Structure formats: C-alpha cells, structure tokens
Amino acid sequence: MRKNLLGHVKRVVIKIGSGVISDQKGLEEGQIASISRDVCALRARGLEVVLVSSGAVAAGRGDLGITGRPQSIPLKQAAAAIGQSRLMRAYKEAFNSQGTKVAQVLLTRDDLANRRRYLNARNTLMTLLEYDIVPIINENDTVVVDEIRFGDNDNLSAMVTNLTESSLLTILSDVDGLYDKDPRKHPDARRISEVERVTEEIEAMAGGAGSLVGTGGMFTKVRAAKRAALYGAGTIIVNGRIPGILPRLFDGEELGTYFLPARDRMAAKKHWIAFTKKPRGKLFVDEGARRALMENGKSLLPSGIKGVEGGFERGDAVRLCDLDGVEFAKGVINYSLPELLPILGKKTSEIAAILGYKYGDEVVHRDNLVLNK
Known part of the structure; x- marks a missing residue:
C-alpha cells in the first residue's frame, strides 16, 4: 500500500531536524554522511531531492561556550553565523564523496512573502535541480527578526514543498513518527501509521515541546503536514537517525507516519496567500x-x-x-x-x-x- 502511494513521487523535500544530525557536543558528521548516502540512493532511482536542514545553531554554539539552546536571539544568531558554514562544509564533503554537488540557499519569510522574490527563489531552485545539484535550504538565522521568521524549519519545509511543486514532504525526526501519546513517557504508546486528515484530535496527540537542540516539537511537524496536504502533497514523519531509512521508505516499508494529501488541493498561489504571505x-x-x-x-x-x-x-x-x-x-x-x-x-x-x-x-x-x- 505505501509503495503505491509513493510510486508517483518525482520530487521530494526532505527536512532534517537538529536532533537528527547533532547532539550536545555539536554536529554529528557521521549522521550527515549517512543521510547523504540515503539521498544519493534516492537520486539514483530518478528522484529530485530538495533538503531543508536545521543544525547551524547546534554547529556553532560550542564556540560561544553554550550548552543546550541559546536563550537570546543575539546568541542564537551568533551561533548560526558560526555554525552555518560548518554545516554546509559537512554536507559538501559528505555529498562530494558520493559524486554529488550541493548548493546553499538561505531564506527569510520576507523572501517568500513578496510574490516577485518568491518566484525568483522558485526559479533558482528549479535551475539547481535542472543542473543536478541538491539545494540545501535553511532559514537565514543571522539576520532574521521575529517579523520575518518562519518560526521553525518544519513550517519552512511545508512552504518549500509548495515553492518547488514537490509531491512529498519527508520530515526526518529523532522519533519514529506520531504516537497516540508521548512514547517517552508512556511505554504503551502506539505509533499511528497513517493519517487521512489532520483533525483537532490529531493535533492534540502532537502537543508538547521539542528536543533541547531544535525549535519544533511534533505539533509543528503535524502542522507542516497539514499545510503540505492542502497543497496536494503527502508527508511522512520518520526517525532520521536510522541508517538507510529513506531507501526503505521508497521500497514500501510501513515506517513512520504517513499523512495523506488533501482531496481538494489548494492552488499554489492560494496556498502562498494562506500560509506564506x-x-x-x-x-x-x-x-x-x-x-x-x-x-x-x-x-x-x-x-x-x-x-x-x-x-x-x-x-x-x-x-x-x-x-x-x-x-x-x-x-x-x-x-x-x-x-x-x-x-x-x-x-x-x-x-x-x-x-x-x-x-x-x-x-x-x-x-x-x-x-x-
């Protein structure tokens, strides 16, 4: 069943959470290398892949003597300024070893709220894909202020799914998917394999804070899935710390939680008005x-x-x-x-x-x- 649902996918946005590629000490380059191998395996099957990656703040906070999440915007921006180049270097080296080129794209909400800049960003991303280059997108944390923040990279990934006209959003998290209750507190928690529609009940299941190194919990991921669904894209939330998880997904294994696209798809421009502007x-x-x-x-x-x-x-x-x-x-x-x-x-x-x-x-x-x- 899952393989049939994913059989039509030609372009996929993969969102990589901080908890997937970093720990309290900083970036885990072995994790980045593992994900790069997975992504290249998908590309070898003919898929176009766009990455939305967190991790810049986690990569840079060590130089500032910070443990855990920075407690002020200036500290976060300073950590991001230090860490973004490290993050991209790690991706570049990992993908180069697979014979694949990458490009950095930093965005703020203002870039997508203006229709002309939105279309320009889309043209840039489409050109990169045309030239067989993997775009790696992150929020431009070094300059962003509250008025032009996406809020979290889960939200950004849903916008990028619309921007790039992708048919699937895959969110790599540090948990196995959506559960009916918090699996860290309740050993009997049951993973939900498929969600037809994001209801208030589903949103209630996703309530709670995220990890120490990220900004989004399960609620932001479910909200991103809801937004992607209205555009007409499915969303899968899976554990990105498991090696080989992406090829296994496209082999049809019932991993994580799959959110079905909405039947009454919203036009791309109206989706932009509703969620980006x-x-x-x-x-x-x-x-x-x-x-x-x-x-x-x-x-x-x-x-x-x-x-x-x-x-x-x-x-x-x-x-x-x-x-x-x-x-x-x-x-x-x-x-x-x-x-x-x-x-x-x-x-x-x-x-x-x-x-x-x-x-x-x-x-x-x-x-x-x-x-x-």
Whole structure:
C-alpha cells in the first residue's frame, strides 16, 4: 500500500531536524554522511531531492561556550553565523564523496512573502535541480527578526514543498513518527501509521515541546503536514537517525507516519496567500459581505467594509473578519490603507471620483482570497 502511494513521487523535500544530525557536543558528521548516502540512493532511482536542514545553531554554539539552546536571539544568531558554514562544509564533503554537488540557499519569510522574490527563489531552485545539484535550504538565522521568521524549519519545509511543486514532504525526526501519546513517557504508546486528515484530535496527540537542540516539537511537524496536504502533497514523519531509512521508505516499508494529501488541493498561489504571505492588517465586514464571500464566491467590495485595523500597502495580505472580530478569510488587498479609508462603505462607482483613479472594483478579488476551513 505505501509503495503505491509513493510510486508517483518525482520530487521530494526532505527536512532534517537538529536532533537528527547533532547532539550536545555539536554536529554529528557521521549522521550527515549517512543521510547523504540515503539521498544519493534516492537520486539514483530518478528522484529530485530538495533538503531543508536545521543544525547551524547546534554547529556553532560550542564556540560561544553554550550548552543546550541559546536563550537570546543575539546568541542564537551568533551561533548560526558560526555554525552555518560548518554545516554546509559537512554536507559538501559528505555529498562530494558520493559524486554529488550541493548548493546553499538561505531564506527569510520576507523572501517568500513578496510574490516577485518568491518566484525568483522558485526559479533558482528549479535551475539547481535542472543542473543536478541538491539545494540545501535553511532559514537565514543571522539576520532574521521575529517579523520575518518562519518560526521553525518544519513550517519552512511545508512552504518549500509548495515553492518547488514537490509531491512529498519527508520530515526526518529523532522519533519514529506520531504516537497516540508521548512514547517517552508512556511505554504503551502506539505509533499511528497513517493519517487521512489532520483533525483537532490529531493535533492534540502532537502537543508538547521539542528536543533541547531544535525549535519544533511534533505539533509543528503535524502542522507542516497539514499545510503540505492542502497543497496536494503527502508527508511522512520518520526517525532520521536510522541508517538507510529513506531507501526503505521508497521500497514500501510501513515506517513512520504517513499523512495523506488533501482531496481538494489548494492552488499554489492560494496556498502562498494562506500560509506564506504574512497579514499586515484586518478588514471588518458586514454580514452581507461575509455571506457573499463565504457562500457565493464573490469578491470583497468597499461597500461591505465597516472598519480596518493595522497598516498595509497595496499588495499586502490582510485578514477578513466579521463585525465580532472573528476571522473567516485572508486575502491580498488592492488598495493601501490611506486609499481605502475614504472609500469604506462606498459603492464601486464612487471610487474613481473619490480617489481620482481606480485599481479595480474589488478591494480583495476572489482569485486572491482564501477562506478559512
């Protein structure tokens, strides 16, 4: 069954957690070498592989005299600045021994939130794959601030799955998959082999903190699987510390936890709006406008908007809320805040007369709108 599910996969994103390739002393180069052999085995089968790898902070913290996770952003950034080059050198040496070239790609959320930069990043990654080079992606921790953070590399890997139009996300963790309860505390915990849909119950099973060396626990991995599923990609969470785990997966062994892709796949652009582009404000709409958007597939016109919150420019993402403040959608806005304020509640025929110009009748066009499920 598993082999049939993976038989169609041509391009896969593999996310490598800090706990897979490092310990309290720093990088475990033997683990990196093992993973590189696995990846090259997949490439020999004709698969294209994109890596998203944590580990820079773990690789650099020793020079700062830090044990465990750095407790401040400046310390984390300093450790990442030291460790990123070490991490890439370890990957380069491991893959070179297999006759494979790699490339480093560092991203912030801002790089993917801007549509032009998003498409440029995609073109770069596709070119690397075309030239038979393995991209190794990480968050640019040395410059990132809270406003432009992905949050964790599980989230980044889901975005990269969409960015590269991959059909499978494989998350290498230091546990064997999703369990019905914490296996470290409950010896009778049962591994869940397959998840058809990520429900609140599944998310509850994944609750809890991560390891000392990483930023994400099982919850962030399940959330990444949920986001990848909406794009139309399956996700497998497996124990990346087991040698040969990747070829065994593609041989059809029932390892880890497989999350099925959603049946009603979200278009790539709408997935980008929903999960990559960060909202800059809120629009509060009346009940008639909410129904038109939710039930009738309409665009948002200025007549239905009763209030705003935050600051935004044309092309930014905004949250759409009812008059009680409950968010029901997210979209890309066609007017900046200074432009929108004079036309709130007005008819579309009045826009040009009020502003002296008009970008369009719609404040948020339905093609740039994603409804909350």
